[in-house]
Amino acid sequence: MGDRSRLCSVWLGSETGILKGVSLSRKQAFNFCNMSHLSREQEVRALCWGDPAESELLVGSVDGSVKTFSVEKGSFTETRRCGDPADGCFSGLAVLSGSALVTCVESGTVRVWREDSGEPVTELHAGKNVSRMRQSPVHRHKVGTGGKENGLKIWDLEKPEQPVFTAKNLRDDWLDLRQPYWVRDLAFIPDSDRVVTCSGYHQVHVFDPSTPQRRPVLQLSFGEYPLTALSLAPGGNTVVVGNTHGQVAMLDLRTGLVCGALKGLSGGVRGLQCHPSQPVVASCGLDRFLRIHSLDDRRLQHKVYLKSRLNCLLLASRDPEDKGTVDGICQEVKEEDEEEDEVWDTMERVGDTGEQMKRKSTEEEEGEQQQKKKSKMKRKKGQD
């Protein structure tokens, strides 16, 4: 179990409560769950890394429990009760330094839990109907929340009484009617204080808390359907958004234009994440597929069928296509050498030929194969 979980570079949570790990290099998907104890109560709503080294995953379910999954061991190590299912499902999960856990539920309560106690250390109320809570990657104690008719609020967890920044709604439109807004997803832009949000009314807003302007600094529009997921590309200037119809597009934050669309999804997008270093974006949704697109040429690189509807996903920071750790490969080579040595030891020595065979290790075999290939090529050229 542990070796399978170490291979996985993409983790997904599904509606049936199964945590799925996908290894792209091997094109295999693994289910990490107890098949006899499946229930819809365990539906996974939020996923996040337990620590910066990415050796643990935190899985938040509908019934209010947060389970810790260890990537090394390949199994669930711990379960914590973090809230009541009556409050609503988890809309955000984050980890503070020092093994403190931040959870946010749909009714708007953001709680900080410590490992030892069953009661939250800090609690703050972010309004009603919070759809998403995200943690700033730079300042770990800052979180942003947003929801239906509940604007973006940035909170500092050390001072939970007042939000650091509250967004103001857009100006009334040309008929003097109030513009509705519904923040579905948000992201913190890494180099500055700015926050990008996408709304259920097919708009993307950028807010800048360092300026006195509380209204959005930039406003973009895409499509006609609610945008459900958002992710920042590594450059910092492009943002990838997905909507309920399965349309995924890259928008440029400087010009406000659509750079390109990523095709292939046929169902609503539930999770989107860009890889931190490679120009690759992973998307999952209600059509039960995980798709990996490359951001440069917008081609579909991988498509994996996972049999349940997918709610959220997490990408590992390492290269998604690498074939396991370096240690693993070295071990394999050493094992092969040892086995071969044993085989040749048991065989009878036939003068020189025995020694020659013994000397053959895997590297030499490879070298010979390469030489054979080269000679074959040469012969082919000669025939022409």
Place this chain on the structure above:
Amino acid sequence: NFMSPEGAAKKSGADQEEVEVKMEKTEAEAAFPPTFSVSEIKNKQRRHLMFMKLKQEKRKQKIQLKKKKKKEREALGDKAPPKEVPKTIENQRVYDETTVDPEDEEVRFDEGTDEFSAYFNGLTNPKVLITTSDRPRGRTVKFCEQLATVIPNAHVYYRRGLALKRIIPQCIARNFTYLMVINEDRKVPNGLVLCHLPDGPTAHFKVSSVRLRKEMKRRGKDPTEHFPEVILNNFSTRLGHSIGRLFAALFPQDPQFVGRQVATFHNQRDFIFFRFHRYIFKNEKKVGIQELGPRFTLKLRSLQKGTFDSKFGEYEWVLKRHEMDACRRKFQL
């Protein structure tokens, strides 16, 4: 000079090299394409003649080949190789990775606990509300009435311009399990929205080829009040399974069949054909069927999770014609 290329070509359509050589000699062009094709003759009448000749030659060769094969087959008798199966689009269908494996536990759990589990566990009985778009005209009204005779426990209501999102909570309060809305365009039904209540998926179909009862030839008498059997053919992928269950939950479950009526939903190439028959077993092997009731074809356009909400609902599957038309052998249902 005019006659020589034509004359040379007339000798035999298959002798391309000779024609090539002669063309070279007579026309002396610098760049010459290696193969001679009929489309290079500029004169329309001559080109037409050459093309006809080419076709006749090909047909002759084909017939000769067939005759030869038939002779060989007869000569071999029993030892002849089996006849080759002709390729059809259904034969060549690209294997869909979402095809449901009957023993898959995860899919079984998913289906066992989805929105239809109440029906399939025998806890609810279907109750269908059939309505149309606003101000329906002749054919649509008759179609609705006939559908109501086919589906047991169905009620037709006139749509007085009411919003669907407001009808749905009232239906749920009155224990309806399905809402069926037939959309009309130019006096002909052309769309169907099937919404499972209380929180089930909503499917939107395109309806075509509607034949009402009086247009059917050799039909039987009107359907009776017995519950029909349901036959679902060829719903193999995961999406197909969801749609199949959507149709199955329209009819009450009763393993003891009374009455000899059967409703068939046959899926072929992503089109779903609905037929309603009455059958009678003449003996162990022979069945007689007579078609009653309306017939129509459906094509799925979108499947939305949750009750009808076209603006803010989340879609599980949406028909994207240009993306899906890329491969003619790939089907979704």
